[in-house]
Amino acid sequence: MQNPRSLAYYERLALKVKDQVLTGIWQVGDKLPSVREMAQQERLNPNTVAKAYRQLEADGVIEVQPGKGTFIKDSPPSAPQQTVLWQQLSAWLINAGTAGITRQQIDVFLDTNFSPKEVSHP
Amino acid sequence: MTVTLTNLTKRIGRKEVVTDISFTWRPGEITGLVGRNGAGKTTLFRTMMLQYIPDSGTIQINDQTVTPNTNFTQSIFFVDSQDNFFGNSPLAEIASWFTLVYPQFSLDSFWQEIDHFKIPRESRWSGLSKGMQATILMALALASNVPYIILDEPFSGLDVIAREQVTQMIIDAAAEHHTAFLISSHDLEELDGISDRVLILKDHHILHDYMLEELREEAKKIQVVFRHNEVPAAIKKEGTLIRVTGQVLEIVFLHYDETIETALQDAQPVFMEDLPLTLTDIFRTTAVHDTDYLLGKEVYEK
Numbered sequence: 001m002q003n004p005r006s007l008a009y010y011e012r013l014a015l016k017v018k019d020q021v022l023t024g025i026w027q028v029g030d031k032l033p034s035v036r037e038m039a040q041q042e043r044l045n046p047n048t049v050a051k052a053y054r055q056l057e058a059d060g061v062i063e064v065q066p067g068k069g070t071f072i073k074d075s076p077p078s079a080p081q082q083t084v085l086w087q088q089l090s091a092w093l094i095n096a097g098t099a100g101i102t103r104q105q106i107d108v109f110l111d112t113n114f115s116p117k118e119v120s121h122p
Numbered sequence: 123m124t125v126t127l128t129n130l131t132k133r134i135g136r137k138e139v140v141t142d143i144s145f146t147w148r149p150g151e152i153t154g155l156v157g158r159n160g161a162g163k164t165t166l167f168r169t170m171m172l173q174y175i176p177d178s179g180t181i182q183i184n185d186q187t188v189t190p191n192t193n194f195t196q197s198i199f200f201v202d203s204q205d206n207f208f209g210n211s212p213l214a215e216i217a218s219w220f221t222l223v224y225p226q227f228s229l230d231s232f233w234q235e236i237d238h239f240k241i242p243r244e245s246r247w248s249g250l251s252k253g254m255q256a257t258i259l260m261a262l263a264l265a266s267n268v269p270y271i272i273l274d275e276p277f278s279g280l281d282v283i284a285r286e287q288v289t290q291m292i293i294d295a296a297a298e299h300h301t302a303f304l305i306s307s308h309d310l311e312e313l314d315g316i317s318d319r320v321l322i323l324k325d326h327h328i329l330h331d332y333m334l335e336e337l338r339e340e341a342k343k344i345q346v347v348f349r350h351n352e353v354p355a356a357i358k359k360e361g362t363l364i365r366v367t368g369q370v371l372e373i374v375f376l377h378y379d380e381t382i383e384t385a386l387q388d389a390q391p392v393f394m395e396d397l398p399l400t401l402t403d404i405f406r407t408t409a410v411h412d413t414d415y416l417l418g419k420e421v422y423e424k
Contacts, residue, residue: 007339008335008336008338009315009334009335009338010335035297036294036297039293040294042315043315043316044316045293045296045315045316045318046297047296
């Protein structure tokens with residue numbers, strides 16, 4: 001996925017983690033680095049990292065187990081969220097068509113950028 | 123516990139060197155203090171620490187107004203980097219002075235940091251590289267166990283590795299001990315990710331006080347080429363041109379909204395792309411009206 005721009009740094013970090021979950025870099029049950037470790041890795045303010053983690057928790061991507069750490073959660077498909085996203089995509093496709101983006105260009109983009117994890121989890 | 127400056131003003135001779143500065147420095151907050159050379163950063167620190175007696179205004183620590191008798195050493199760490207007394211002293215001697223001055227100073231944690239960064243314990247200050255001196259200054263600051271640390275140009279003259287070490291120490295202290303930092307620096311790249319907030323100082327006064335994450339959510343930076351190089355009026359009004367490369371304009375909108383979005387779309391630019399907004403861009407945006415920074419004036423004024 002392309003790095004989104006003009007976002008707050010906490011949003012960027014949250015998106016990065018979500019992307020890494022989709023591409024399988026993080027698996028369900030994996031322990032994420034602590035806020036301090038992640039702040040070091042990303043050279044970010046710890047408050048910013050904590051905010052990204054709160055966002056990820058609210059989005060059901062991670063869960064905090066007190067005293068143990070932060071773990072990647074098995075996030076079940078969320079029907080309401082999907083509805084919103086489909087609506088946004090429909091609107092986007094109409095605008096894209098008007099702007100002259102072709103079906104073929106979208107296919108190429110999807111092939112190179114969108115690779116959700118295989119559904120087969122043991 | 124907070125540190126609050128209210129209308130702080132200092133004159134030296136006839137010249138105001140600190141002009142009506144007010145801000146509240148909150149616990150755990152990393153604040154960058156940026157400004158062009160001579161904007162008054164070091165003078166502000168010296169006045170905050172009452173090394174210069176302010177002509178008016180107050181400094182409060184935890185709602186207590188500080189006086190020349192106030193002992194800062196349980197709350198704020200500051201070492202004047204341009205005028206310290208370390209000379210050719212061995213580290214042990216420097217550390218022992220700090221144990222006398224800072225009541226919560228921990229020799230253990232000081233030596234731990236020194237060992238961690240593999241600095242020989244028997245070193246003498248003036249024989250050390252700039253990078254090691256910067257690391258030692260950080261070790262002294264952290265070992266002082268105070269909630270507020272002032273760093274005056276901590277990255278100045280350091281190589282990449284030494285800069286990373288200093289940043290690492292700042293992040294660790296903020297994450298583990300909720301230590302607040304006030305950091306003056308010209309190294310905006312280093313400050314960018316680690317700062318919660320930035321104060322932009324100009325002519326001895328705070329020109330802007332930004333919470334960076336809030337600003338990033340509101341602002342937008344684009345690079346754009348307009349047809350016939352004609353910049354729409356609404357864009358000129360709302361945007362600040364920070365760089366021109368041939369026909370490509372880099373424009374920052376500190377408050378991006380739908381009006382701007384519409385104006386951009388209506389102009390049907392030849393090329394347009396979003397760019398990440400860095401602290402350097404924010405600083406340029408605020409400095410762009412300086413008389414010696416009249417970049418691209420001809421483009422905007424035609």
